[in-house]
Amino acid sequence: MSGSNRRRSDRGRRSSSKRRYGGPKRANLIEQSAKEVEQMDNRATSRFDQRPRPMAFPADMDAPTTHRFEWNLSPVPLDSEERVANLVVKRGEFGWLGDARVEEIRANVEDEAMTLDQALSLRSALLQQKTVYSHHRLKSKGKELARKYKAGTSILKLSKEHDFAPMNLFRVVLEAMGWSKSKIKESLRNPSSMKQRERDEFEAAEAADRVANVDQSETQVKADLFEDILADWFEQQGVRLRRQPEMVKEQSELLGRPVRTPDLLFLDHVFINGQPVAWIDAKHFYGADVDFQRKKMKKQMNRYIDEWGSGAIMFRHGFCENLYMPGVLMLDSGPIDLQRLSPDD
Template identity: 60%
Template sequence: MAEDRSNDNRRRHSNRQKKSKPRRHGGPKKESLLERHAEFDSKARGDALERFDVNPLPMGIPEDHEPPRNFSFTWENNPVDLSTESILAKKVVRKGEFGWLSDERVDEIRQMVKELDMTLDQALSLRSALLQQKTVYTHGRLQSRGKAIVRLYREGVGIVDLSVRFDSPPMNVFRLVLKEMGWSKSRIKETLRAPSKFKQRERNEFDAAESADRVSNVDQSETHERADLFEVILADWFEDQGVRVRRQPEMVKEQTIEHGRPVNTPDLLFLDHVEINGETVAWIDAKHFYGADVDFQRKKISKQSARYVDTWGQGALVFRHGFCKNIHIPGTVLLDCGPLDLSPLANFKQVE
């Protein structure tokens, strides 16, 4: 009997050890992904090559388009090893830290990357991806603590302090508090857009939460402006090489008229045959961040890209801050900023 209890204790201890073992950073090995998606990738290449010959033509290709010309480009990439990204991933996220980093914390991360084959911009963008994933995957847990959080708020605990205590972005905590106070979704959304409508305490809490949150904050305008500029730089480069392209704003306008809303709008759709590093590319989407091997980001990109691949065949993703060598997005070619002149982005001091 005593021996049985001892064995049970050992098994429970072993199970606790298994549960506490940290999860390996990154997704499946790229080699296995390439094997798994080989048929899909092959079809995507064929569809891209034949897109001008099918009837009806794919969305976005004009009926009266001129015969496509052929272009071939060599594009230098410098992907980051998964092992390197994994080391940094363990160090760039801290409990309760969701806002812009202090100069001291940035300097600390700068020292980390000096010993690794990554840049500071890549490290900060990796942090952003990890925070987004953390926020999404812990959303349910935060919601389940709503009553406890609003009770503490009514006792005078501030939103930023609650954010640290419950390890969630300040603005998500603030939205939850308003919800628990009986606010409807529409009222929350409307008042966040016009914070002058808040009573004094809520206005003060909003200002503090917004300034301490770069994950779920309301004002994302600077982020969008930088991303838009990166798209323009990318489109201009291909047009300067003589490639005919359709840009996203043009396609958004066209599809809104035809379908009532944008349906499929990559940043660039080529009206010529384009090869990059020997791979056929029918469209390109610009990503103003580092392509991290982070589950949430990878799934989000794959879902978006699949729609483009289904319409035009193989395309490319251009990552402003490079990408992890272990990533494979089915039906796409991954590129970093390669030959692009990014000097116009120097006016923006923060990175995505």
């Protein structure tokens, strides 16, 4: 075999081999980021001595006290997450699941180290990634999809046929039909302004899409309650803190917009499992080792690290053992009493 043919054959074998699920190995990342994390930890432990003081610290703040907590963690093994990931996403399926499909997933995860809630949350992360990463391909098919739509094919049928989220597909079709972005935005906010077919298609697409739908208010209410429960718990342990809403208000008044607003900003030294935690962000979902979700969180957390040093994310539904971000301690709900959240959350 010639050299060029051998190289083509090698490339073919590499491209056909299965890509490893998840991100880089956590152990490797820990080793690579050791010096960086040390600097982040030092920033956290010395933040009260910093002059000028970091953002959001009260001007007349009392001297910080120290609080130490041991957190028993139960991360999900990466191989379990991978197997469940292959079960929870089906082609053309973007909506809320019916009882039969939920029971199918429940039965499939019984022998896995994941709960049904974790599996469903993982599904949401995978669908979000699928929707975002396929958007360029969706846009490139806009004219073709609009042509089929005008010929009478429904948005839901196009969604199943091409494997795109219904609401994103609907937006792309409207844009390809000449609707401006402002008209699309206003029409989706006020569906009664649309003609009957578009109104019917919107309602059907919205009902079948839990990824790109317009109304996310219920999800936000649950997330806000989780944050309140978390803040209440730390205050009950004697830890002084600031909550996100007051920081949002303060920064909006001083800076014109919120800039850095973790859910909890500690005004005392807090150590969890021996690691300094200057702030916590609460996530009302499962911390999956999914590329899009991980990158999105890391970008957000880095803003907090730059200001206050190392912190933590607390996941309502736990997290994957391989999930890693320098300067961020991964936590599950641990000792937090979540009874104020309804059982189906």
